[in-house]
Amino acid sequence: MRITDDIIYKVYDILGAEALKTFQENYELVNIIEGSTIPNDLISPERRVCRFCQKRHPDTSFQKKAHIIPHQLGSEHLVSDFECDKCNEVFGLYESQLANFLSVFRTMHKIKGKKKIPEFVSGGNTLHAKVGGFHNLRNIISVSDKNGFELDLDSGIIRKRYEQPPYKPLQVFKALAHIGFCMLNEDEVEDFRDYIHLGLMNGSKDQNCKNYPAFTLFVTRLPRVQSSTFALLFKKNNDRLIADYELIIFCRNLMFQLSLPLHKNGNERHRDFVRHILPGGHFIGDDFESQTPVSAIDLSDIELKKEEGYFEFRLDPEYVSKISKLSEDEQKEHSSIRKIFISSMDAVLRVPPENDLNS
Numbered sequence: 001m002r003i004t005d006d007i008i009y010k011v012y013d014i015l016g017a018e019a020l021k022t023f024q025e026n027y028e029l030v031n032i033i034e035g036s037t038i039p040n041d042l043i044s045p046e047r048r049v050c051r052f053c054q055k056r057h058p059d060t061s062f063q064k065k066a067h068i069i070p071h072q073l074g075s076e077h078l079v080s081d082f083e084c085d086k087c088n089e090v091f092g093l094y095e096s097q098l099a100n101f102l103s104v105f106r107t108m109h110k111i112k113g114k115k116k117i118p119e120f121v122s123g124g125n126t127l128h129a130k131v132g133g134f135h136n137l138r139n140i141i142s143v144s145d146k147n148g149f150e151l152d153l154d155s156g157i158i159r160k161r162y163e164q165p166p167y168k169p170l171q172v173f174k175a176l177a178h179i180g181f182c183m184l185n186e187d188e189v190e191d192f193r194d195y196i197h198l199g200l201m202n203g204s205k206d207q208n209c210k211n212y213p214a215f216t217l218f219v220t221r222l223p224r225v226q227s228s229t230f231a232l233l234f235k236k237n238n239d240r241l242i243a244d245y246e247l248i249i250f251c252r253n254l255m256f257q258l259s260l261p262l263h264k265n266g267n268e269r270h271r272d273f274v275r276h277i278l279p280g281g282h283f284i285g286d287d288f289e290s291q292t293p294v295s296a297i298d299l300s301d302i303e304l305k306k307e308e309g310y311f312e313f314r315l316d317p318e319y320v321s322k323i324s325k326l327s328e329d330e331q332k333e334h335s336s337i338r339k340i341f342i343s344s345m346d347a348v349l350r351v352p353p354e355n356d357l358n359s
Contacts, residue, residue, distance in 0.1 A: 001015065001020055001023075001024050001281075002185045003026075005338070006159065007283055009265040009282075010281050010283075011280065011281040011292075012222070012278045012279075012280050012281055012282065012289060012290045012291070012292050013279065013280065013289065013290065013292050014282070014289060016279030016280065016292070017279075019048070019276075019277060019278075019279045020278070020279050020281070022276055022341060023234075023276045023277070023278045023279075025145065026236055026237065026238060026242060026245060026276050027235065027236055027276070028234065028235060028237050028239060029232060029233070029234055030087055030183075030233050030235045030245075031183040031184075031232070032230065032231070032232045032233070032235065033068060033069070033078060033183060033230060033231050034076070034078070034228055034229070034230040035069040035073065035075030035076070035077070035151065035229035035230060036072055036075070036076065036227060036228050036229075037078045038077045039077075039078065039079060039080075039081075041347065042079070042080075043081050044080040045057055045061070045062035045282070046058075048062045048082060048084075049079050049183075050062075050082060050084035050188065051082045051083070051084065051189050052083060052084075052087040052181075052196055052200070052201055052338055053084060053086065053087050053201065054316075055084060055112060056309050060084040060085065060086060061084060061085045061086075061148060062081070062083075062085065063085055064088050065079045065192040066079055066080045066081075066082075066083035066087075066088045066091075067080075068080050068179060068183075069179055069229055069231060069249075069345050069350070070076075070091075070095045070098065070109070070175060070178075070179075071095070071111075071112070071113050071114050072095055072098050072099045072102060072106065072113070072175075072248035073111070073229045073249065074109075074111045074112070074228070074229040074251060074252070074292070075229055076112070079306055080160050080182055082182075082305045083182075087201065090201060091174075091175065091178050093171070094171045094175035094178070095170070097167045097168045097171040097172050097174045097175065098167075098171075098172050098175040098176070099118075100164070100167035101167040101169075101172045102331070103164045103224060103309050103310045104119065104120040104121070104122075104127070104129050104309065104311065105167060105252075105254070107119065107120040107130065107131065107141065108110055108129065108138070108141060108143075108290075108311070108342075109131045109225070109252040109253070110131055110141070111251075111252070114331045117130075117131045117297055119192075119217070121129075122162040122163050122164070122165075122203045122309075123162075123163030123164070123306075125146075125163065125272060126145055126146045126147055126162065127143070127144075127145045127160065127162040128143070128144050128145070128161075129141065129142070129143045129144075130142055131199075133293055134158075134341050134349075135349060135350060135351055135352070136348075136349065136350045137341075137343055137347055137349060140341055140342060140343040140347070141233055141341070141342040141343075142339060142340070142341050142342075143339065143340045144338060144339040144340070145162075145338070148336055148337060148338050149336075149337040149338070149340065150336065150337075151315065151320075151323075151336075151337060153253050153320060153323060153324050153331065155314075155315075156314055156315050156317055156320035157309060157314050158313045158314075158315065158337065158340070159311075160310060160311060160313040161308055161309070161310040162308070162309055162310070163306070163308060163309075164306070164307045164308065164309040166305060167305055168249045168301075168302065168303070168304055168305070169297075169299040169300065169301045169302075169305055170206055170209060170215070170299060170302050170321075172217075172299055173215055173217065173299035174188060174200055175301075176217070176247070176249065176256060176258055177200065177247070177258060177260060177261070177284050178200075179247060179249065179262045180231075180233055180245060180258070181183075181196065181200070181260065182245035183233040183247070184233070184245075184260075191263055191264050191265075192243075192260060192262065192263060192264070194262065194263060194264065194267070195263075197261065197263035198296055199261075200325075200338035203302075204359060206302045207302060209261070209300045209302075210300050210301065210302075211298070211300055212261070212268055212300050213268070213273060213274075213275060214243060214259050214261040214262065214268040214273075214275075215258075215261060215273065215299050215300035216268055216296055216297065216299070216300075217256060217257070217258050217296075217297045218256070218275075218277055218296055219254060219255070219256055219272060219294065219296070219297060220254070220259070220279070220280040220293070220294045220295075221253060221254060221280075221292060221293050221294075221295075222250075222253045222255055222280050222292060223253070223256065223257050223290035223291075224253065225252050225283060226250050226251070226253070227250045228230035228250070228293060229250065229252075230249075230250055231247060231248065231249045231250070233245075233247050233250045234246045234247075234248070234278075241267050241269065241270050241272045241273050241274065242273070242275065242276060243260070243267070243268070243273075243275055243276075243304040244259075244260065244263040244265060244267065244276045245260040245263075245357060246258075246259055246275075246276070246278070247259070247260060248278055255278075255280055255292075257277060257278060259275065260300075265266065267302050271307040277294065278331065279292065279294075280292030280294070286345055313340060313342075320348065329347060
């Protein structure tokens with residue numbers, strides 16, 4: 001699929017080619033943004049109008065930096081000039097729920113917050129992940145657990161389940177949808193004015209969103225990591241009963257897809273309403289192939305949600321092979337792990353002599 005004259009989108013899994021064709025037949029790209037972009041054409045605060053509450057200076061203030069893509073997804077510079085400080089505070093509350101939803105993901109991918117890369121501590125204070133140093137290595141990830149990690153010698157995989165921080169699903173949705181509403185032009189924003197006023201900003205109609213398919217988030221796990229965070233907004237090109245807009249967000253090895261809900265046309269209320277999913281892909285321009293599993297997550301609920309998360313590490317096959325040849329007691333000793341360090345492939349660990357360690 002051609003995104004622009006210079007950018008072509010390719011699916012990782014050839015089985016997704018038909019889904020890509022269907023998506024392309026129903027949608028056209030209307031906007032694309034990148035989180036590291038530094039805007040240079042912002043209007044002065046005294047001339048600004050908030051597109052969310054529709055207030056202007058001096059009835060409201062515009063002193064804070066209003067990020068279009070939040071820090072939680074790795075954006076530092078891309079800000080708007082159409083969001084007032086009060087609305088920015090509301091979205092800040094939503095983004096704190098997004099941080100809980102992302103869980104250990106931000107630490108594992110070194111996504112910097114406003115000041116630093118966050119440390120992650122699971123519920124029950126068992127799992128702990130942070131970025132720091134180890135001997136001569138710097139900026140590496142360490143993951144530890146009070147109960148340890150168990151290595152499956154047959155697969156060479158370490159799997160760990162942990163308690164994720166609780167989050168409010170609908171507020172997570174709003175944090176992500178905010179990106180899409182920032183990408184619309186002013187005329188298009190008015191098509192969502194009722195939802196922005198009654199749902200996005202004050203939540204008086206939040207209970208009516210329960211079980212609406214428009215509030216389903218699709219998360220695709222990608223085999224490659226994107227170096228930057230960017231978003232694409234697609235608009236439907238027909239009168240079918242599908243979402244009017246689909247927002248795609250790429251962040252590291254995840255791809256999020258959500259619709260902008262409750263357009264004035266009201267398609268979401270029809271029983272035949274459907275969503276078309278953009279299959280996982282890349283813009284690198286090669287023929288790399290891989291499966292891209294997709295999860296559908298219902299974010300329509302207003303109640304606090306508690307979930308169990310898990311991650312896995314695959315160890316070096318040569319190391320696993322050596323352990324499998326040891327005696328049973330030695331295998332237990334080597335396969336019970338307390339802490340894991342993760343570095344880049346080209347990192348070289350230099351351990352000081354034993355007498356230096358003891359000094």
